[in-house]
Amino acid sequence: MILSTLRSVLPAADADPGAVVTDGASALMTWLLGPGLRIGLIIVIGAVSLLVVRRLIKAVTEHIADGTSLLQRGIGKPLAGTEVAAALRKVSPVANVRRTQRARTIGSVLRSTAGIVIGSIVVLLVLDQVGVNIAPFIASAGIVGVAFGFGAQSLVKDFLSGLFMLLEDQYGVGDVVDVGAAQGTVESVGLRVTKIRDADGTLWYVPNGTMLRVGNKTQGWANAVVEVKVDYFADLQQVHDLLVEAAARVAADPEVGSAVEGVATVTSAEDLTFDAVTLKVTQRTAPSRQWAVARALRAAVRDALEAADVPLAGQRDALVAHRERRAATEGTPDAG
Structure with a gap:
C-alpha cells in the first residue's frame, strides 16, 4: 500500500505537472483520511489506555502502601479489626518498609507489563494499517510463547507465586518465617526469590514457586x-x-x-x-x-x-x- 501511494504521488516521465500535483494531493488526502486517520486513532487510544492503566496501577500501589490486602475488599473484607490493624501497621517501622517494598515491586512490574503489552498491540495495529502482513508476527509470537512456557515453567511459577505473595501480604521484610526449606528473618522480597537469614547467619535464597506453605511468626500478634x-x-x-x-x-x-x-x-x-x-x-x-x-x-x-x-x-x-x-x-x- 505504501508503494502504491508513492507511485500515485511521484510524477511520471510524460505526465502533466499540474495534473500530477492534483493527483498526488488527492491520493495523500485519501490516505490521511483513511489509514492515516486510523493510525492516529490507534496511537491516541493506545496512549489513553496506557495512561488509564498507569492510573489504575498507581491506585493499586497506593492501596498496598496503606497496608491492607487487595483481596480483603468487598465480600472478602474481614468483619472486624480492619481499622485497628491498619492503625497498628502505620505505626510499625517494619510494616512501613514492607509496604514500601511491596508497592515499589508490584508497581514496577505492572507498569513494565502494561507498557510492553499495549505498545506491542499498537505497533501491530499500525503495521497492519500501513499494509504489512502481521500474521507472521502473530504466529512467531505464539511459537515463542509456547517455547517460553515449556522452557521456563519454573521461572513463570516463581514470578506468579511472588506476585500473589505480594498481593496477599503473606510476609515481608523483617518477618520471621518458616517456609519449610528455611527458617529465619526475611531480608529481601522479590518476584522470583525471597532472601531469608537463619539463626546461624546463613542467607537462604528460596524461589517463590517452591514454597508450598509459609508460616509467619510475626504477623498480627x-x-x-x-x-x-x-x-x-x-x-x-x-x-x-x-x-x-x-x-x-x-x-x-x-x-x-x-x-x-x-x-x-x-x-x-x-x-x-x-x-x-x-x-x-x-x-x-x-x-x-x-x-x-x-x-x-x-x-x-x-x-x-x-x-x-x-x-x-x-x-x-x-x-x-x-x-x-x-x-x-x-x-x-x-x-x-
Missing part, C-alpha cells in the same frame, strides 16, 4: 509460651498461683510490659511423667516480641519458684543443698 516442669510432689495450686504472679510482674515491667496484650493463661498438668508435672504459661504479645516476653517470663518464673522453695523437676536435692548453703551463709557472722 503472637504468643509467648513457657512450659514449666516442677517436681512431681509439688503443690499444683501453689505453683499455678506463682506462675500467675510471675506473669503479672512481667506485664508490669517497663521494658517488655508494652508488648504484653491481655492476661496470661496458666494451665496445669499439661503433661505428667514419672518425675515431673508440666504447667504452661501462654501470654499474647505484639508481633515479633514473643521471644523477649518469653525470656522475661522464664526469669520471673524462676525467681518466683525459688522464693517459694518449689523445686523444678529433678531438682529437689539441689534445692535442699541450696537451702543449706544459704542458711550457712546467712548464719555466718561478719569478719569485722
Whole structure:
C-alpha cells in the first residue's frame, strides 16, 4: 500500500505537472483520511489506555502502601479489626518498609507489563494499517510463547507465586518465617526469590514457586509460651498461683510490659511423667516480641519458684543443698 501511494504521488516521465500535483494531493488526502486517520486513532487510544492503566496501577500501589490486602475488599473484607490493624501497621517501622517494598515491586512490574503489552498491540495495529502482513508476527509470537512456557515453567511459577505473595501480604521484610526449606528473618522480597537469614547467619535464597506453605511468626500478634516442669510432689495450686504472679510482674515491667496484650493463661498438668508435672504459661504479645516476653517470663518464673522453695523437676536435692548453703551463709557472722 505504501508503494502504491508513492507511485500515485511521484510524477511520471510524460505526465502533466499540474495534473500530477492534483493527483498526488488527492491520493495523500485519501490516505490521511483513511489509514492515516486510523493510525492516529490507534496511537491516541493506545496512549489513553496506557495512561488509564498507569492510573489504575498507581491506585493499586497506593492501596498496598496503606497496608491492607487487595483481596480483603468487598465480600472478602474481614468483619472486624480492619481499622485497628491498619492503625497498628502505620505505626510499625517494619510494616512501613514492607509496604514500601511491596508497592515499589508490584508497581514496577505492572507498569513494565502494561507498557510492553499495549505498545506491542499498537505497533501491530499500525503495521497492519500501513499494509504489512502481521500474521507472521502473530504466529512467531505464539511459537515463542509456547517455547517460553515449556522452557521456563519454573521461572513463570516463581514470578506468579511472588506476585500473589505480594498481593496477599503473606510476609515481608523483617518477618520471621518458616517456609519449610528455611527458617529465619526475611531480608529481601522479590518476584522470583525471597532472601531469608537463619539463626546461624546463613542467607537462604528460596524461589517463590517452591514454597508450598509459609508460616509467619510475626504477623498480627503472637504468643509467648513457657512450659514449666516442677517436681512431681509439688503443690499444683501453689505453683499455678506463682506462675500467675510471675506473669503479672512481667506485664508490669517497663521494658517488655508494652508488648504484653491481655492476661496470661496458666494451665496445669499439661503433661505428667514419672518425675515431673508440666504447667504452661501462654501470654499474647505484639508481633515479633514473643521471644523477649518469653525470656522475661522464664526469669520471673524462676525467681518466683525459688522464693517459694518449689523445686523444678529433678531438682529437689539441689534445692535442699541450696537451702543449706544459704542458711550457712546467712548464719555466718561478719569478719569485722
